[in-house]
Amino acid sequence: xxxxxxxxxxxxxxxxxxxxxxxxxxxxxxxxxxxxxxxxxxxxxxxxxxxxxxxxxxxxxxxxxxxxxxxxxxxxxxxxxxxxxxxxxxxxxxxxxxxxxxxxxxxxxxxxxxxxxxxxxxxxxxxxxxxxxxxxxxxxxxxxxxxxxxxxx
Amino acid sequence: xxxxxxxxxxxxxxxxxxxxxxxxxxxxxxxxxxxxxxxxxxxxxxxxxxxxxxxxxxxxxxxxxxxxxxxxxxxxxxxxxxxxxxxxxxxxxxxxxxxxxxxxxxxxxxxxxxxxxxxxxxxxxxxxxxxxxxxxxxxxxxxxxxxxxxxxx
Numbered sequence: 001x002x003x004x005x006x007x008x009x010x011x012x013x014x015x016x017x018x019x020x021x022x023x024x025x026x027x028x029x030x031x032x033x034x035x036x037x038x039x040x041x042x043x044x045x046x047x048x049x050x051x052x053x054x055x056x057x058x059x060x061x062x063x064x065x066x067x068x069x070x071x072x073x074x075x076x077x078x079x080x081x082x083x084x085x086x087x088x089x090x091x092x093x094x095x096x097x098x099x100x101x102x103x104x105x106x107x108x109x110x111x112x113x114x115x116x117x118x119x120x121x122x123x124x125x126x127x128x129x130x131x132x133x134x135x136x137x138x139x140x141x142x143x144x145x146x147x148x149x150x151x152x153x
Numbered sequence: 154x155x156x157x158x159x160x161x162x163x164x165x166x167x168x169x170x171x172x173x174x175x176x177x178x179x180x181x182x183x184x185x186x187x188x189x190x191x192x193x194x195x196x197x198x199x200x201x202x203x204x205x206x207x208x209x210x211x212x213x214x215x216x217x218x219x220x221x222x223x224x225x226x227x228x229x230x231x232x233x234x235x236x237x238x239x240x241x242x243x244x245x246x247x248x249x250x251x252x253x254x255x256x257x258x259x260x261x262x263x264x265x266x267x268x269x270x271x272x273x274x275x276x277x278x279x280x281x282x283x284x285x286x287x288x289x290x291x292x293x294x295x296x297x298x299x300x301x302x303x304x305x306x
Contacts, residue, residue, distance in 0.1 A: 045230075046219060047216075047231070047233060048215055048220065050212060052209065055208055055211070056205065056208065058208070059203060062203075063200075063201040066201040076241060077198075077237055077238075077250065079235070079236045079238065080235045081235075081236070082232070083233075083234070083279060084230055085232065085276075085277050085278055086277070088229060088259070088276065089278070090277075097230065106241070123238075124239070124243075125242070126236060126238065129279070
């Protein structure tokens with residue numbers, strides 16, 4: 001079940017689930033508990049390239065993710081963003097832009113999961129850019145918790 | 154053709170066009186030339202509430218906007234975001250969250266429109282939060298230019 005491609009793991013995090021057209025990863029940084037990345041499974045740079053089938057499934061997945069995250073962590077709202085700025089950060093051309101969505105669950109109050117407190121440092125404003133790494137075992141527990149709620153949604 | 158509701162003008166900017174389910178506004182701040190806001194025409198807070206018809210039209214409009222902005226200003230990429238953080242910024246509950254998308258065309262190099270230079274101050278990173286207001290006449294010219302290219306897309 002664990003996603004095997006190292007390059008994806010380094011960039012997007014750990015696989016939570018995949019659908020026909022999309023893969024959902026638990027993001028490397030967990031400043032906001034449950035922060036995830038939804039990546040298109042074929043190469044495409046700009047949102048205008050998405051097919052109607054890919055949009056259809058995206059709409060269904062948005063609902064699935066918000067319902068699942070509500071059950072898992074009960075955030076106050078969600079920030080959704082398709083930016084791809086990092087691929088344009090240097091001019092080497094080595095990083096190819098790829099359609100992916102950042103999903104930031106946002107929390108007015110601290111939230112505790114498995115005894116660990118997560119504080120959204122910038123609630124009411126765009127997501128903080130700082131990194132927050134957590135132990136692998138805690139990541140596994142978050143993924144397990146989300147998967148159970150995803151299957152039971 | 155000018156959108157008449159003052160409250161929308163203050164929050165989202167000036168209407169460029171409207172479709173069955175969505176309205177596109179030229180955003181109040183033009184730090185990135187062509188920055189726009191796409192607002193759902195009915196009240197809804199979270200993306201999970203969108204119907205498949207609203208998603209379908211959104212997918213078509215994403216393509217229309219990127220094609221039109223490419224013809225109008227030729228940016229290097231687009232940042233799309235549905236955040237709604239401002240509605241959660243204070244706890245008065247006076248501002249109701251409403252589904253809207255921020256569209257930030259991003260530019261590696263300065264771009265000149267009607268003799269005015271626009272510099273994207275944060276290319277390769279999330280859009281700068283600073284405000285850049287420009288004269289109303291220049292806003293009208295931007296809107297006219299976008300509309301011509303939208304109609305001719």
